[in-house]
Each structure stands twice: as structure tokens, then as C-alpha cells.
Amino acid sequence: METLPQPLEQRMARFRDCCLSHGLAVTHQRAVIYQELAGSMEHPSPEMIYERVRARIPDISLATVYKSIKTFADLGLLREVxxxxxxxxxxxxxxxxxxxxxxxxxxxxxxxxxxxxxxxFRTPLPEPFQVQRLSVEVLGLCVACAALKK
Ligand SMILES: [Zn+2]
Ligand SMILES: [Zn+2]
Incomplete structure (x- = not known):
């Protein structure tokens, strides 16, 4: 099993602090949705989160999950990959x-x-640009896919 780089409790505490400081109510629904995001190493899609949340809150809608994710992203609690x-x-x-x-x-x-x-950067950027962060995307085949025969 892969271990989370940050304990889930720590991520949930940051979530609650952030919601409170932005005047956003920490509803059971929001907490469950964020917990599924924060506890996943898979960089899940809204659909994946919806399936998992639905097991805990059967009457939740996909639209609610999308809306909550957008809210969390606006607060800086999620990044899009x-x-x-x-x-x-x-x-x-x-x-x-x-x-x-x-x-x-x-x-x-x-x-x-x-x-x-x-x-x-070897040269100045071609135009003024406020760099926030640099991230590398290494493209290739995972172990499972590399092992597949064509
Ligand atoms: Zn990541
Ligand atoms: Zn793969």
C-alpha cells in the first residue's frame, strides 16, 4: 500500500480551517466529498469521487460533487491535474x-x-509572466501498461 504523503487528518484539519476562514459551512456532504479527495492517491475525477461518495450518501447528485469540487478548488484546497x-x-x-x-x-x-x-530558465521568459510554480509531467507507461502485450 502506498502511504499518503500527508496524514488524512492533517488534510481534513486544513480543509476545516480553510472553510471556516472563508465563511463556508463545513456540511457533512462537503466533508465527505473532501475526505474522498484527500484520501485518494489517484488524482480522481469528479465521477470517481461521485461513485465513492454515493456509497456513503446515496442521494447525492453528480452536480453537487462537481459544484463542491469547484468550490474547493476556488479556495485552493485542490489543484487540477x-x-x-x-x-x-x-x-x-x-x-x-x-x-x-x-x-x-x-x-x-x-x-x-x-x-x-x-x-x-536558461533565458528570460519571452514575455512577462508571473510564475507561480513549476511542475514536471513525465509521460510514459505505468508498470501494468508496459507489461501488456500489444
Ligand atoms: Zn499529485
Ligand atoms: Zn497505465
Missing amino acids: NPFTESQRWDANLDPHHHLICTRCKSVTDLPEATVAPIE
Whole structure:
């Protein structure tokens, strides 16, 4: 089993603090949705989260899950990952890190920041741009996909 880079309790505490400081009620529904996001290493899509939340809150709608995810992202509690699929994928790991992305099954795996040498620009950027962070996407095949015969 992979271990979470940050304990789930810590992520949930940050979630509650952030909601409170933004005047957003920590409803049972929101807490369950964020818990499923924060406890996942898979960079899940809203549909994946919906399936998991539905097991705990049967009458929840996909629209509610989408809306909550947008709210969490606006508060900076989630980051969007670009896994080259049509579906959104979300990351509750807010520590600096990179990603291994499988081009076949679209799995997204965290790569610790220290794995990659610090990125530097060789020349000034072509136009003024406020850099917020640099992240590397390593594209390739995961173990399972590489093992598949064509
Ligand atoms: Zn794969
Ligand atoms: Zn990640």
C-alpha cells in the first residue's frame, strides 16, 4: 500500500480551517466529498469521487460533487491535474511535487519534488509572466501498461 504523503487528518484539519476562514459551512456532504479527495492517491475525477461518495450518501447528485469540487478548488484546497483526458482530475496534495502520467490508462502518480533537479530558465521568459510554480509531467507507461502485450 502506498502511504499518503500527508496524514488524512492533517488534510481534513486544513480543509476545516480553510472553510471556516472563508465563511463556508463545513456540511457533512462537503466533508465527505473532501475526505474522498484527500484520501485518494489517484488524482480522481469528479465521477470517481461521485461513485465513492454515493456509497456513503446515496442521494447525492453528480452536480453537487462537481459544484463542491469547484468550490474547493476556488479556495485552493485542490489543484487540477492535466492528465490529457476529457475528464477533470483533481489533486489534494498541495505540497510541491511532480507527476508520472501513463499515456495509456491515464493514471497519475505523485513524484516527489526532490526526484527532479530544480528547474531553471536558461533565458528570460519571452514575455512577462508571473510564475507561480513549476511542475514536471513525465509521460510514459505505468508498470501494468508496459507489461501488456500489444
Ligand atoms: Zn497505465
Ligand atoms: Zn499529485
